[in-house]
Amino acid sequence: MDWTPPAVAPRADAALTARLRQRIDHLTKPLGALGQLEALMLQAGLLQGRVDPRLDAPQVLVFAADHGLAARGVSAYPSDVTAQMVENFLAGGAAISVLARLHGLPLTVVDAGVRGARAVRPGLIVRPVAPGGTADASLGPAMSRAQCVQALELGREVVGSVPGNALVLGEMGIGNTSAAALLTAHFTGAPLAACVGRGTGLDDAGLARKLEVLAQVAQRHAGVATPLEALAAFGGFEIAALAGAMLQAAHERRLIVVDGFIVTAALLVAHALRPAVLEACVFAHCSDEAGHARALAHLGARPLLALDLRLGEGSGAALAWPLVVGAVALLDGMASFDSAGISGRDASTATA
Numbered sequence: 001m002d003w004t005p006p007a008v009a010p011r012a013d014a015a016l017t018a019r020l021r022q023r024i025d026h027l028t029k030p031l032g033a034l035g036q037l038e039a040l041m042l043q044a045g046l047l048q049g050r051v052d053p054r055l056d057a058p059q060v061l062v063f064a065a066d067h068g069l070a071a072r073g074v075s076a077y078p079s080d081v082t083a084q085m086v087e088n089f090l091a092g093g094a095a096i097s098v099l100a101r102l103h104g105l106p107l108t109v110v111d112a113g114v115r116g117a118r119a120v121r122p123g124l125i126v127r128p129v130a131p132g133g134t135a136d137a138s139l140g141p142a143m144s145r146a147q148c149v150q151a152l153e154l155g156r157e158v159v160g161s162v163p164g165n166a167l168v169l170g171e172m173g174i175g176n177t178s179a180a181a182l183l184t185a186h187f188t189g190a191p192l193a194a195c196v197g198r199g200t201g202l203d204d205a206g207l208a209r210k211l212e213v214l215a216q217v218a219q220r221h222a223g224v225a226t227p228l229e230a231l232a233a234f235g236g237f238e239i240a241a242l243a244g245a246m247l248q249a250a251h252e253r254r255l256i257v258v259d260g261f262i263v264t265a266a267l268l269v270a271h272a273l274r275p276a277v278l279e280a281c282v283f284a285h286c287s288d289e290a291g292h293a294r295a296l297a298h299l300g301a302r303p304l305l306a307l308d309l310r311l312g313e314g315s316g317a318a319l320a321w322p323l324v325v326g327a328v329a330l331l332d333g334m335a336s337f338d339s340a341g342i343s344g345r346d347a348s349t350a351t352a
Protein backbone atom coordinates (compact mmCIF):
# COMPACT_ATOMS: atom_id res chain seq x y z
CA MET A 1 0.00 0.00 0.00
CA ASP A 2 1.45 3.35 -1.03
CA TRP A 3 1.64 5.69 1.90
CA THR A 4 4.73 7.20 3.39
CA PRO A 5 4.26 8.08 7.03
CA PRO A 6 5.73 11.37 8.22
CA ALA A 7 9.28 11.05 9.52
CA VAL A 8 9.49 10.37 13.25
CA ALA A 9 13.17 10.04 14.06
CA PRO A 10 14.28 8.78 17.46
CA ARG A 11 16.11 11.52 19.31
CA ALA A 12 18.78 10.28 21.70
CA ASP A 13 20.14 13.48 23.21
CA ALA A 14 22.54 12.45 25.95
CA ALA A 15 23.52 16.02 26.84
CA LEU A 16 19.91 17.18 27.24
CA THR A 17 19.04 14.01 29.17
CA ALA A 18 21.87 14.75 31.59
CA ARG A 19 20.76 18.39 32.02
CA LEU A 20 17.15 17.38 32.63
CA ARG A 21 18.18 14.65 35.06
CA GLN A 22 20.36 17.13 36.90
CA ARG A 23 17.52 19.62 37.11
CA ILE A 24 14.98 17.02 38.27
CA ASP A 25 17.38 15.58 40.84
CA HIS A 26 18.08 19.02 42.30
CA LEU A 27 14.44 19.93 42.93
CA THR A 28 13.67 20.17 46.65
CA LYS A 29 12.51 16.59 47.26
CA PRO A 30 14.19 13.31 48.05
CA LEU A 31 15.88 11.82 45.00
CA GLY A 32 13.29 10.08 42.81
CA ALA A 33 10.41 10.95 45.13
CA LEU A 34 8.10 12.16 42.35
CA GLY A 35 8.19 8.67 40.85
CA GLN A 36 6.50 8.38 37.46
CA LEU A 37 6.08 12.13 37.28
CA GLU A 38 9.85 12.41 37.01
CA ALA A 39 9.80 10.17 33.96
CA LEU A 40 7.10 12.45 32.54
CA MET A 41 9.24 15.55 33.20
CA LEU A 42 12.15 13.93 31.40
CA GLN A 43 9.96 12.82 28.49
CA ALA A 44 8.38 16.27 28.03
CA GLY A 45 11.78 17.94 28.10
CA LEU A 46 13.33 15.53 25.61
CA LEU A 47 10.31 15.77 23.32
CA GLN A 48 10.47 19.55 23.24
CA GLY A 49 14.27 19.68 23.23
CA ARG A 50 14.44 21.95 26.31
CA VAL A 51 14.99 21.75 30.06
CA ASP A 52 11.88 23.87 30.68
CA PRO A 53 9.07 22.19 28.69
CA ARG A 54 5.79 24.08 28.32
CA LEU A 55 2.26 22.96 27.50
CA ASP A 56 0.81 25.31 24.88
CA ALA A 57 -2.83 25.29 23.77
CA PRO A 58 -3.58 21.63 24.59
CA GLN A 59 -6.49 20.19 22.60
CA VAL A 60 -8.87 17.25 22.83
CA LEU A 61 -9.54 15.50 19.50
CA VAL A 62 -12.22 12.80 19.32
CA PHE A 63 -12.34 10.80 16.07
CA ALA A 64 -15.65 9.09 15.33
CA ALA A 65 -16.81 6.57 12.74
CA ASP A 66 -19.13 3.61 12.28
CA HIS A 67 -18.23 -0.02 11.69
CA GLY A 68 -19.87 -2.37 9.21
CA LEU A 69 -18.99 -5.27 11.47
CA ALA A 70 -21.45 -3.92 14.07
CA ALA A 71 -24.19 -5.51 11.95
CA ARG A 72 -22.88 -8.89 13.14
CA GLY A 73 -24.02 -8.22 16.72
CA VAL A 74 -20.59 -7.61 18.25
CA SER A 75 -21.69 -4.68 20.42
CA ALA A 76 -24.32 -4.35 23.15
CA TYR A 77 -25.52 -1.09 21.50
CA PRO A 78 -26.72 -0.22 17.99
CA SER A 79 -24.65 1.81 15.51
CA ASP A 80 -27.12 4.72 15.89
CA VAL A 81 -25.39 5.50 19.18
CA THR A 82 -22.25 6.71 17.38
CA ALA A 83 -24.10 9.63 15.74
CA GLN A 84 -26.11 10.27 18.89
CA MET A 85 -22.95 10.48 20.98
CA VAL A 86 -21.38 12.89 18.48
CA GLU A 87 -24.32 15.20 19.19
CA ASN A 88 -23.85 14.62 22.91
CA PHE A 89 -20.14 15.55 22.64
CA LEU A 90 -21.11 18.81 20.95
CA ALA A 91 -23.96 19.52 23.36
CA GLY A 92 -21.54 19.15 26.27
CA GLY A 93 -23.17 16.16 27.96
CA ALA A 94 -20.71 13.32 27.34
CA ALA A 95 -18.01 12.31 29.82
CA ILE A 96 -15.29 13.75 27.58
CA SER A 97 -17.26 17.00 27.21
CA VAL A 98 -17.44 17.42 31.00
CA LEU A 99 -13.76 16.61 31.53
CA ALA A 100 -12.58 18.82 28.65
CA ARG A 101 -14.61 21.70 30.07
CA LEU A 102 -13.29 21.03 33.57
CA HIS A 103 -9.70 21.28 32.40
CA GLY A 104 -10.26 24.14 29.94
CA LEU A 105 -9.37 21.97 26.95
CA PRO A 106 -11.02 22.81 23.61
CA LEU A 107 -12.80 19.73 22.22
CA THR A 108 -12.93 19.01 18.50
CA VAL A 109 -14.95 16.07 17.18
CA VAL A 110 -13.98 14.63 13.81
CA ASP A 111 -16.61 12.76 11.80
CA ALA A 112 -14.41 10.33 9.88
CA GLY A 113 -17.40 8.24 8.70
CA VAL A 114 -20.37 8.37 11.07
CA ARG A 115 -23.66 7.21 9.58
CA GLY A 116 -26.06 9.93 8.53
CA ALA A 117 -25.41 13.49 7.40
CA ARG A 118 -24.54 16.27 9.83
CA ALA A 119 -23.87 19.95 9.47
CA VAL A 120 -20.51 21.49 10.16
CA ARG A 121 -20.58 23.43 13.42
CA PRO A 122 -18.00 24.91 15.75
CA GLY A 123 -16.13 22.02 17.31
CA LEU A 124 -17.09 19.55 14.57
CA ILE A 125 -15.02 18.62 11.53
CA VAL A 126 -17.07 16.65 8.99
CA ARG A 127 -14.77 14.70 6.66
CA PRO A 128 -16.30 11.22 6.29
CA VAL A 129 -14.07 8.81 4.40
CA ALA A 130 -17.30 6.97 3.53
CA PRO A 131 -20.63 8.30 4.82
CA GLY A 132 -21.87 4.94 6.05
CA GLY A 133 -18.72 3.92 7.91
CA THR A 134 -16.55 0.92 7.10
CA ALA A 135 -17.68 -2.23 5.29
CA ASP A 136 -18.37 -5.44 7.20
CA ALA A 137 -14.90 -6.91 7.83
CA SER A 138 -16.37 -10.42 7.92
CA LEU A 139 -17.16 -10.11 4.20
CA GLY A 140 -13.99 -8.40 2.97
CA PRO A 141 -11.61 -5.64 4.01
CA ALA A 142 -13.26 -2.99 6.20
CA MET A 143 -11.82 -0.35 3.87
CA SER A 144 -10.12 -0.08 0.54
CA ARG A 145 -6.48 0.91 0.28
CA ALA A 146 -7.50 4.34 -0.96
CA GLN A 147 -9.89 4.82 1.95
CA CYS A 148 -7.21 3.72 4.41
CA VAL A 149 -4.78 6.30 3.07
CA GLN A 150 -7.53 8.93 3.06
CA ALA A 151 -8.28 8.25 6.75
CA LEU A 152 -4.59 8.38 7.70
CA GLU A 153 -4.24 11.68 5.86
CA LEU A 154 -7.37 13.01 7.52
CA GLY A 155 -5.78 12.43 10.92
CA ARG A 156 -2.61 14.19 9.83
CA GLU A 157 -4.52 17.17 8.46
CA VAL A 158 -6.68 17.53 11.56
CA VAL A 159 -3.57 17.69 13.76
CA GLY A 160 -2.07 20.22 11.38
CA SER A 161 -5.21 22.36 11.69
CA VAL A 162 -5.20 22.73 15.47
CA PRO A 163 -2.74 24.77 17.52
CA GLY A 164 -0.65 23.74 20.47
CA ASN A 165 1.93 21.18 21.47
CA ALA A 166 -0.19 18.61 23.34
CA LEU A 167 -3.10 16.42 22.31
CA VAL A 168 -5.59 14.38 24.33
CA LEU A 169 -6.91 11.78 21.89
CA GLY A 170 -10.19 9.87 22.00
CA GLU A 171 -12.63 7.98 19.81
CA MET A 172 -16.25 7.00 19.33
CA GLY A 173 -17.57 4.21 17.15
CA ILE A 174 -19.94 1.41 18.06
CA GLY A 175 -18.16 -1.86 17.26
CA ASN A 176 -14.68 -0.44 17.59
CA THR A 177 -13.54 -2.72 20.42
CA SER A 178 -13.86 -5.46 17.78
CA ALA A 179 -11.55 -3.69 15.35
CA ALA A 180 -9.18 -2.91 18.24
CA ALA A 181 -9.18 -6.57 19.35
CA LEU A 182 -8.33 -7.78 15.84
CA LEU A 183 -5.54 -5.22 15.51
CA THR A 184 -4.18 -6.03 18.97
CA ALA A 185 -4.07 -9.77 18.26
CA HIS A 186 -2.42 -9.07 14.90
CA PHE A 187 0.29 -6.73 16.18
CA THR A 188 1.04 -8.33 19.56
CA GLY A 189 0.73 -11.97 18.53
CA ALA A 190 -1.51 -12.60 21.55
CA PRO A 191 -4.33 -15.12 21.08
CA LEU A 192 -7.49 -13.44 19.82
CA ALA A 193 -9.43 -14.69 22.85
CA ALA A 194 -7.09 -12.70 25.10
CA CYS A 195 -7.82 -9.53 23.14
CA VAL A 196 -11.61 -9.76 22.88
CA GLY A 197 -13.65 -8.20 25.68
CA ARG A 198 -17.18 -7.16 26.57
CA GLY A 199 -16.84 -3.65 25.07
CA THR A 200 -19.99 -1.72 25.94
CA GLY A 201 -21.12 -4.58 28.18
CA LEU A 202 -21.88 -7.83 26.36
CA ASP A 203 -23.08 -10.69 28.54
CA ASP A 204 -21.41 -14.11 28.44
CA ALA A 205 -23.40 -15.28 25.43
CA GLY A 206 -22.70 -12.01 23.63
CA LEU A 207 -19.00 -12.28 24.37
CA ALA A 208 -18.91 -15.84 23.00
CA ARG A 209 -20.70 -14.67 19.82
CA LYS A 210 -18.30 -11.75 19.43
CA LEU A 211 -15.31 -14.05 19.74
CA GLU A 212 -16.80 -16.42 17.17
CA VAL A 213 -17.40 -13.60 14.67
CA LEU A 214 -13.96 -12.08 15.24
CA ALA A 215 -12.29 -15.48 14.83
CA GLN A 216 -13.97 -15.70 11.40
CA VAL A 217 -12.76 -12.21 10.51
CA ALA A 218 -9.20 -12.99 11.64
CA GLN A 219 -9.28 -16.21 9.63
CA ARG A 220 -10.53 -14.42 6.55
CA HIS A 221 -7.71 -11.87 6.72
CA ALA A 222 -4.99 -14.26 7.92
CA GLY A 223 -2.83 -13.31 4.93
CA VAL A 224 -2.44 -9.61 5.71
CA ALA A 225 1.23 -8.75 5.69
CA THR A 226 1.87 -5.04 6.21
CA PRO A 227 0.62 -2.74 8.99
CA LEU A 228 -1.58 -0.85 6.54
CA GLU A 229 -3.07 -4.07 5.18
CA ALA A 230 -4.04 -5.04 8.71
CA LEU A 231 -5.52 -1.59 9.32
CA ALA A 232 -7.52 -1.73 6.09
CA ALA A 233 -8.70 -5.28 6.80
CA PHE A 234 -9.99 -4.60 10.30
CA GLY A 235 -10.80 -0.87 10.33
CA GLY A 236 -12.09 1.53 11.33
CA PHE A 237 -11.87 5.01 9.85
CA GLU A 238 -11.54 6.63 13.29
CA ILE A 239 -8.72 4.21 14.16
CA ALA A 240 -6.89 4.93 10.90
CA ALA A 241 -7.35 8.68 11.40
CA LEU A 242 -6.00 8.34 14.94
CA ALA A 243 -2.93 6.50 13.64
CA GLY A 244 -2.33 9.31 11.13
CA ALA A 245 -2.93 11.91 13.84
CA MET A 246 -0.41 10.30 16.18
CA LEU A 247 2.25 10.05 13.47
CA GLN A 248 1.78 13.70 12.55
CA ALA A 249 1.80 14.77 16.21
CA ALA A 250 5.02 12.84 16.86
CA HIS A 251 6.53 14.31 13.69
CA GLU A 252 5.77 17.78 15.10
CA ARG A 253 6.99 16.68 18.54
CA ARG A 254 3.65 17.30 20.19
CA LEU A 255 2.87 15.39 23.37
CA ILE A 256 0.16 12.74 22.89
CA VAL A 257 -1.95 11.54 25.82
CA VAL A 258 -3.08 8.05 24.83
CA ASP A 259 -6.52 6.96 26.08
CA GLY A 260 -7.76 3.36 26.30
CA PHE A 261 -7.92 0.19 24.26
CA ILE A 262 -8.99 1.69 20.94
CA VAL A 263 -6.56 4.61 20.86
CA THR A 264 -3.80 2.18 21.85
CA ALA A 265 -4.82 -0.13 18.97
CA ALA A 266 -4.36 2.82 16.61
CA LEU A 267 -0.97 3.40 18.21
CA LEU A 268 -0.01 -0.23 17.47
CA VAL A 269 -0.39 0.62 13.77
CA ALA A 270 1.52 3.90 14.10
CA HIS A 271 4.25 2.16 16.10
CA ALA A 272 4.64 -0.56 13.49
CA LEU A 273 5.25 2.18 10.90
CA ARG A 274 7.37 4.54 13.01
CA PRO A 275 8.52 3.01 16.32
CA ALA A 276 9.81 6.38 17.60
CA VAL A 277 6.20 7.61 17.84
CA LEU A 278 6.38 6.27 21.40
CA GLU A 279 8.69 9.12 22.42
CA ALA A 280 5.67 11.44 22.17
CA CYS A 281 3.20 9.17 23.98
CA VAL A 282 2.03 9.38 27.57
CA PHE A 283 -0.13 6.41 28.53
CA ALA A 284 -3.08 7.59 30.58
CA HIS A 285 -4.54 4.39 31.97
CA CYS A 286 -5.02 0.66 31.65
CA SER A 287 -8.57 0.00 30.50
CA ASP A 288 -10.74 -2.75 31.89
CA GLU A 289 -11.23 -4.04 28.35
CA ALA A 290 -9.43 -7.33 27.80
CA GLY A 291 -6.58 -6.80 25.40
CA HIS A 292 -5.50 -3.36 26.53
CA ALA A 293 -2.92 -4.76 28.94
CA ARG A 294 -1.54 -6.90 26.08
CA ALA A 295 -1.22 -3.87 23.82
CA LEU A 296 0.45 -1.82 26.56
CA ALA A 297 2.89 -4.63 27.33
CA HIS A 298 3.77 -4.95 23.64
CA LEU A 299 4.60 -1.23 23.59
CA GLY A 300 6.53 -1.41 26.86
CA ALA A 301 4.13 1.20 28.22
CA ARG A 302 3.53 2.02 31.84
CA PRO A 303 0.17 3.75 32.20
CA LEU A 304 -0.39 6.43 34.84
CA LEU A 305 -3.77 5.21 36.10
CA ALA A 306 -5.72 1.99 36.57
CA LEU A 307 -9.34 2.90 37.29
CA ASP A 308 -11.20 0.00 35.63
CA LEU A 309 -12.47 2.47 33.02
CA ARG A 310 -14.05 1.00 29.89
CA LEU A 311 -15.48 4.08 28.27
CA GLY A 312 -13.21 5.51 25.61
CA GLU A 313 -13.99 8.97 24.14
CA GLY A 314 -10.61 10.14 25.49
CA SER A 315 -12.10 10.16 29.00
CA GLY A 316 -9.16 8.33 30.60
CA ALA A 317 -6.69 10.59 28.83
CA ALA A 318 -8.57 13.67 30.05
CA LEU A 319 -8.56 12.28 33.59
CA ALA A 320 -4.78 11.82 33.40
CA TRP A 321 -4.23 15.28 31.87
CA PRO A 322 -3.81 17.04 35.28
CA LEU A 323 -0.92 14.66 36.02
CA VAL A 324 0.86 15.86 32.89
CA VAL A 325 0.12 19.48 33.84
CA GLY A 326 1.33 18.74 37.36
CA ALA A 327 4.62 17.20 36.22
CA VAL A 328 5.45 20.12 33.94
CA ALA A 329 4.44 22.68 36.59
CA LEU A 330 6.59 20.97 39.23
CA LEU A 331 9.61 20.93 36.95
CA ASP A 332 9.09 24.61 36.24
CA GLY A 333 8.10 25.90 39.64
CA MET A 334 9.88 23.92 42.32
CA ALA A 335 12.94 25.40 43.97
CA SER A 336 16.29 23.65 43.77
CA PHE A 337 18.30 22.71 46.85
CA ASP A 338 20.71 25.55 46.03
CA SER A 339 18.09 28.24 45.40
CA ALA A 340 16.14 27.34 48.55
CA GLY A 341 19.21 26.85 50.73
CA ILE A 342 18.20 23.31 51.68
CA SER A 343 20.83 20.74 52.60
CA GLY A 344 21.38 18.03 50.00
CA ARG A 345 21.84 14.31 50.59
CA ASP A 346 24.08 13.45 53.49
CA ALA A 347 27.23 12.04 51.92
CA SER A 348 27.80 9.77 54.94
CA THR A 349 24.44 7.95 54.52
CA ALA A 350 23.87 8.18 50.75
CA THR A 351 24.24 4.75 49.19
CA ALA A 352 24.11 5.17 45.46
Ligand SMILES: Cc1cc2ncn([C@H]3O[C@H](COP(=O)(O)O)[C@@H](O)[C@H]3O)c2cc1C
Pocket (backbone or CB within 6 Å): 074, 075, 076, 077, 081, 085, 171, 172, 173, 174, 175, 176, 177, 178, 198, 199, 200, 201, 311, 312, 313
Ligand atom coordinates in the same frame (compact mmCIF):
# COMPACT_ATOMS: atom_id res chain seq x y z
C1 LIG B 1 -23.67 5.51 25.28
C2 LIG B 1 -22.25 5.15 24.90
C3 LIG B 1 -21.23 6.10 25.03
C4 LIG B 1 -19.93 5.74 24.71
N1 LIG B 1 -18.80 6.45 24.73
C5 LIG B 1 -17.81 5.69 24.35
N2 LIG B 1 -18.25 4.45 24.04
C6 LIG B 1 -17.37 3.36 23.67
O1 LIG B 1 -18.06 2.19 23.27
C7 LIG B 1 -17.81 1.82 21.93
C8 LIG B 1 -17.03 0.55 21.82
O2 LIG B 1 -17.66 -0.56 22.37
P1 LIG B 1 -18.30 -1.70 21.45
O3 LIG B 1 -17.22 -2.26 20.63
O4 LIG B 1 -18.86 -2.68 22.44
O5 LIG B 1 -19.38 -1.04 20.63
C9 LIG B 1 -17.03 2.95 21.35
O6 LIG B 1 -17.88 3.81 20.68
C10 LIG B 1 -16.38 3.55 22.54
O7 LIG B 1 -15.83 4.79 22.40
C11 LIG B 1 -19.59 4.46 24.25
C12 LIG B 1 -20.61 3.51 24.10
C13 LIG B 1 -21.94 3.84 24.43
C14 LIG B 1 -23.03 2.81 24.29
Ligand SMILES: O=C(O)c1cccnc1
Pocket (backbone or CB within 6 Å): 177, 199, 200, 259, 260, 261, 262, 263, 287, 288, 289, 292, 309, 310, 311, 312, 313
Ligand atom coordinates in the same frame (compact mmCIF):
# COMPACT_ATOMS: atom_id res chain seq x y z
O1 LIG C 1 -10.67 1.26 26.69
C1 LIG C 1 -11.40 1.74 25.82
O2 LIG C 1 -10.98 2.61 25.03
C2 LIG C 1 -12.82 1.26 25.70
C3 LIG C 1 -13.27 0.15 26.36
C4 LIG C 1 -14.57 -0.26 26.20
C5 LIG C 1 -15.41 0.44 25.40
N1 LIG C 1 -14.97 1.52 24.76
C6 LIG C 1 -13.70 1.93 24.90
